[in-house]
Amino acid sequence: MEKTEPTVVEKLSDAKKPERTGRSMNRVVSFFRESVWELKRVRWPGRTEVINYTAAALITCIIMGGLVWAFDIGVAKLMSLIGLV
Known part of the structure; x- marks a missing residue:
C-alpha cells in the first residue's frame, strides 16, 4: 500500500499549538506566541x-x-x- 500525502486538516491537527498558562504576564506572552504561530500557518498571496x-x-x-x-x-x-x- 502506498503512503499518501496527509491532508491539510491532518497537517493542522498534528501541529503543536503553544500551551496557555495562568499568570497575567505569561498570558500576554502566550498571546503573542500564539499570534506568531497562527501567522506562520497563513498562506500569504x-x-x-x-x-x-x-x-x-x-x-x-x-x-x-x-x-x-x-x-x-x-x-x-x-x-x-x-x-x-
Missing part, C-alpha cells in the same frame, strides 16, 4: 495575486461609484421635471 485583487477591487469601486452617480443624476433630473426641486 503572491505579488501577482495582490495586484489582481487590488485591480478587481478598484474596478468594482469605480463601476459602483458610476452607478450611484448615474442614479443620483437620474433622480435629480426626474425631480426637476416633476417640479420638486
Whole structure:
C-alpha cells in the first residue's frame, strides 16, 4: 500500500499549538506566541495575486461609484421635471 500525502486538516491537527498558562504576564506572552504561530500557518498571496485583487477591487469601486452617480443624476433630473426641486 502506498503512503499518501496527509491532508491539510491532518497537517493542522498534528501541529503543536503553544500551551496557555495562568499568570497575567505569561498570558500576554502566550498571546503573542500564539499570534506568531497562527501567522506562520497563513498562506500569504503572491505579488501577482495582490495586484489582481487590488485591480478587481478598484474596478468594482469605480463601476459602483458610476452607478450611484448615474442614479443620483437620474433622480435629480426626474425631480426637476416633476417640479420638486
